[in-house]
Amino acid sequence: MKHVLIPAVLSLAVLAGCRDDNKTASNKPASEATFDVAQQNPPANKPDEAAPPPVTPTDTKPPIPEWKKLDxxxxxxxxxxxxxVPPSDVPGSTEYLLGGFTAPTASVPFGMVAFGPDTPSLSTPWSPSGYHxxxxxxxxxxxxxxSGVGCYSGGTVPFxxxxxxxxxxxxxxxxKDEIAKPGYYHVKFTDTNVETDLTATTRTGLAKFAYPAGSNALLKITAKTNSIGYGGNLQIxxxxxxxxxxxxGGGFCSNGQTYPVYFFAQFDxxxxxxxxxxxxxxxxxxxxxxxSPTVVGVKVGVSYVSIDNAKDNLQKESSGLTFEQARKQADAAWNTRLNSIQVTGGSADDxxxxxxxLYHxxxxxxxxxxxxxxxxSFSSNSKKMTTEKGRTQYTTFSSWDTYRSLIPLQALLYPQEVSDMMQSLVNDAKQCGPNGKTGTFPxxxxxxxNSDIMPGDGASIIVAQSYAFGATAFDTAAARQIMLDSSSGTTTTCRNTTTLPGLAEYVSKGYLVQGWGKSTATSASTNMEYASTDFAISRFIAALASKDSQLVVGSEPEAATGLLKRSGxxxxxxxxxxxxxxxxxxxQPQPRNADGTWQSYVFRKDQDTYFREGNAEQxxxxxxxxxxxxxxxxVKDKNASAGSxxxxxxxLDAFTKPQCRRAEPLSMDRQ
Known part of the structure; x- marks a missing residue:
C-alpha cells in the first residue's frame, strides 16, 4: 500500500475559480510594460542606518510533514x-433516482460481508441499497x-x-438511537428498547442483541434475499x-442470473x-x-461456495475474537486505508x-x-475453483461506473489488491465463454x-488503467489476448451476455447506427464508449510491447496502431x-442513420434515448x-477562429460553472 501525503488546503475555492482570459498584471503587452525604477535600483543604506532585516518570503511552500498514522x-x-435529494433541489426533474443509495453497514475495506440494517421497501423514491x-x-x-448502485440487490439473510x-x-x-462508524453500527429500537450492535471481519459478521429485562428475547432469521424475494433453506x-x-442472491437489474449464498451462525x-x-x-x-437485560451474541460466517466453507471462514477469522476486539480490528483496518491519503487544512466539514x-x-x-x-466459477454455480496461492478472487465490478476515476485511484493507492482484482476479471473471462472457452471480460x-445493464467494454478500460497506474501483478498476456479477441469480434459473449453489440457495424461504418433495440437505443453515447475502449486497449498493448508509457505513440504492434486509429x-x-x-x-455528438444521414437534433428526451444516463452536452x-x-x-466558426x-x-465554463457563464451561454437544460 502506498501513502500519499497531501499538504494542501481542502478548500475548493481555488479549484472552483473561474477562468479569466484577461487576468494579467498589466493591460499592456509585456514588451510595453513599465517598471518602478526605485524598486529596480533601491537606494543604498546611509552609513548611520542599520541594514534592514532580511525579508522572509511569504510564498514559500510549507515543508511536507513526516508521515505518521492519524486517527x-x-x-x-x-x-x-x-x-x-429533495425534489426542490432538482427543479423540473421527474427523476426518481434521487440519492446516493449508500447504507450504513459494518464492514471492512473490500469485505465480503456488509452487515447492516434494511428499511421497508419503497417503489419511489427508489432505495436499491435496502436502506432509506x-x-x-x-x-x-x-x-x-x-452500495451506491441503481438496481436492487442484496439484503441477504436478515436477522x-x-x-x-x-x-x-x-x-x-x-x-437519538443510531450510531454509524466505519466497521460498526448501533441502533436502539424505540418501540421494544432492544439494542443491536454490529461489526465485521472480511467474511464474517458479529452481532450483539440486548433485550430489556422482563421482555421476550426472540430472533427471527430468514434465509432469503430481500431485494429479489428468493428463498432458501436453513437448519437448526x-x-x-x-x-x-x-x-x-443475484438477479441484478433483472438479468435472470442467480447464485447461492451460504451462512453458518454460532450463538453464545x-x-x-x-x-x-x-x-x-x-x-x-x-x-x-x-x-438484567438478556444479551445474545452471534458470529456468522458467509461463503459463496458452501456451508462448510462459511463455517471455516468463521473459525479462521473470528472464532477467537470478542465483539470489542473485532470492532477495534475493523476500525484499525479502515484507519490504515484512510491514512493512505492525509490532507491538511480545511474545516471539519471538509x-x-x-x-x-474515500471510505465509500x-x-x-x-x-x-x-x-x-x-x-x-463464473461459468456456473456447480463448478468450484481455487485461487493461486496468495491471491484473492473479487466480485462486484461496476466497470462502466468506475473506469472514470475509482479504479485509477484504487490502483494508485493499493496496487497489490487491484492486481488481484484485475486477475479476477481475467479468471472470469477464461471461465465465462461458450462451451468452456474463454469469453470477453464481464x-x-x-x-x-454478468449484467449488460450498462454499455461498452468498461472492464477492458479498467484493466488497462490499473496497469497504467501501477497495478501490474496479473496475467497481462492473457488480458491482452482477451482484449484483442473481443475488440476484433472473435469472442463476443461472457455468460451468454454480449459485450460489444453492433461491433461489426461500428468497425465498417465508423459509428453505431441508431436503433431501438437494447444495444442500439443509446447509440450516440455507446459509440463514444467504444472509442474510449479502443484507445485503452491500444495503449495497453503498446505498453506491454515496449514496457514504456501507454501514452507513447510510435513504434508499436500493428494491433495497437489499428485500435488507436479506430479510437478516433x-x-x-x-x-x-x-x-x-x-x-x-x-x-455535439448526435445519432446517425444507416445511410450516414443524421437524425433530427435532440438534446434530451429522456435518460435512455440516444444517450445512456446523460445527454448530448455531457x-x-x-x-x-x-x-x-x-x-x-x-470551434464554431472554423474560418474565423481555426485552431482556437x-x-x-x-x-466548459458554461457547462461546469454557472457563475462563470459568458454573456451568451448555451441555451440548454443542464439538469
Whole structure:
C-alpha cells in the first residue's frame, strides 16, 4: 500500500475559480510594460542606518510533514449518501433516482460481508441499497448488500431481534438511537428498547442483541434475499447452538442470473426453535440475574461456495475474537486505508466530506473467495475453483461506473489488491465463454453473474488503467489476448451476455447506427464508449510491447496502431453541418442513420434515448484520449477562429460553472 501525503488546503475555492482570459498584471503587452525604477535600483543604506532585516518570503511552500498514522475514522459518516435529494433541489426533474443509495453497514475495506440494517421497501423514491434514511423502521439486519448502485440487490439473510412473534419490523430514531462508524453500527429500537450492535471481519459478521429485562428475547432469521424475494433453506442445531443454510442472491437489474449464498451462525447462548421452510424464530432464556437485560451474541460466517466453507471462514477469522476486539480490528483496518491519503487544512466539514468519500471508494470491488481460496466459477454455480496461492478472487465490478476515476485511484493507492482484482476479471473471462472457452471480460459483475445493464467494454478500460497506474501483478498476456479477441469480434459473449453489440457495424461504418433495440437505443453515447475502449486497449498493448508509457505513440504492434486509429471514431458523430440542424446550439455528438444521414437534433428526451444516463452536452466531453482533437471539433466558426481553444473553454465554463457563464451561454437544460 502506498501513502500519499497531501499538504494542501481542502478548500475548493481555488479549484472552483473561474477562468479569466484577461487576468494579467498589466493591460499592456509585456514588451510595453513599465517598471518602478526605485524598486529596480533601491537606494543604498546611509552609513548611520542599520541594514534592514532580511525579508522572509511569504510564498514559500510549507515543508511536507513526516508521515505518521492519524486517527481518521472519526471523520467518516457512513450515513452520508443514504438520504434522498429533495425534489426542490432538482427543479423540473421527474427523476426518481434521487440519492446516493449508500447504507450504513459494518464492514471492512473490500469485505465480503456488509452487515447492516434494511428499511421497508419503497417503489419511489427508489432505495436499491435496502436502506432509506427517511424511513423510521427497520425490517432486519442482513449480511450482504451493494452500495451506491441503481438496481436492487442484496439484503441477504436478515436477522430481526424481536419481543413478539408477530413483529415484522421495529421503530427507531436517527437522532437519538443510531450510531454509524466505519466497521460498526448501533441502533436502539424505540418501540421494544432492544439494542443491536454490529461489526465485521472480511467474511464474517458479529452481532450483539440486548433485550430489556422482563421482555421476550426472540430472533427471527430468514434465509432469503430481500431485494429479489428468493428463498432458501436453513437448519437448526440446538445442541451446538448453531443455525446454518443458504439463500439465493443475484438477479441484478433483472438479468435472470442467480447464485447461492451460504451462512453458518454460532450463538453464545442456548436457544429453542424450529425451522419452518426458509425461516425460524429463536427463543432465548432470560438473563440469569434478575432485572438484567438478556444479551445474545452471534458470529456468522458467509461463503459463496458452501456451508462448510462459511463455517471455516468463521473459525479462521473470528472464532477467537470478542465483539470489542473485532470492532477495534475493523476500525484499525479502515484507519490504515484512510491514512493512505492525509490532507491538511480545511474545516471539519471538509475533512468529513473527503474521508467519507474515500471510505465509500473502498467498499467495492469486494472479496469473493473464501479464506481457503475456494470460489465458484463464473461459468456456473456447480463448478468450484481455487485461487493461486496468495491471491484473492473479487466480485462486484461496476466497470462502466468506475473506469472514470475509482479504479485509477484504487490502483494508485493499493496496487497489490487491484492486481488481484484485475486477475479476477481475467479468471472470469477464461471461465465465462461458450462451451468452456474463454469469453470477453464481464460487464457488471455481482457474485458470479454478468449484467449488460450498462454499455461498452468498461472492464477492458479498467484493466488497462490499473496497469497504467501501477497495478501490474496479473496475467497481462492473457488480458491482452482477451482484449484483442473481443475488440476484433472473435469472442463476443461472457455468460451468454454480449459485450460489444453492433461491433461489426461500428468497425465498417465508423459509428453505431441508431436503433431501438437494447444495444442500439443509446447509440450516440455507446459509440463514444467504444472509442474510449479502443484507445485503452491500444495503449495497453503498446505498453506491454515496449514496457514504456501507454501514452507513447510510435513504434508499436500493428494491433495497437489499428485500435488507436479506430479510437478516433468518436469524431464521426459530430455533424460538420450542425448549424443547419434545427435548434442545435453547438457541435455535439448526435445519432446517425444507416445511410450516414443524421437524425433530427435532440438534446434530451429522456435518460435512455440516444444517450445512456446523460445527454448530448455531457457526452460531448467523453473524449479523454483526444482533448486536442475535441477542442478543434468544438470551434464554431472554423474560418474565423481555426485552431482556437476559446470556444471549447467557454463551453466548459458554461457547462461546469454557472457563475462563470459568458454573456451568451448555451441555451440548454443542464439538469
Amino acid at each position: 481518521l475514522t472519526g471523520y467518516v459518516d457512513p450515513l452520508i449518501g443514504s438520504d434522498e 434514511y427517511p424511513s423510521k423502521s427497520i425490517t432486519g439486519f442482513n449480511l450482504i448488500r451493494l 430481526l431481534p424481536a419481543t413478539d412473534a408477530s413483529q415484522t419490523s421495529a421503530v427507531f430514531d436517527h437522532g 442445531d440446538t445442541a451446538t447452538q448453531t443455525v446454518s443454510g443458504s439463500a439465493t 447462548q442456548p436457544f429453542t426453535g424450529t425451522a419452518s421452510g426458509a425461516s425460524t424464530t429463536l427463543t432465548f432464556a432470560p438473563a440469569a440475574t434478575a432485572g 475533512l468529513k466530506k473527503f474521508y467519507t468519500a 471508494s473502498l467498499i467495492a470491488p469486494s472479496v469473493y473467495s473464501d479464506a481457503n481460496g475456494d470460489y465458484m 460487464m457488471w459483475v455481482e457474485g458470479n453473474t 471514431n468518436w469524431a464521426n458523430l459530430f455533424n460538420p453541418d450542425w448549424k443547419n440542424m434545427a435548434v442545435q446550439p453547438a457541435p 457526452y460531448t466531453y467523453l473524449v479523454p484520449h483526444d482533448i486536442r482533437g475535441l477542442f478543434r471539433m468544438l 481553444e476559446k470556444d471549447a473553454l467557454d463551453r
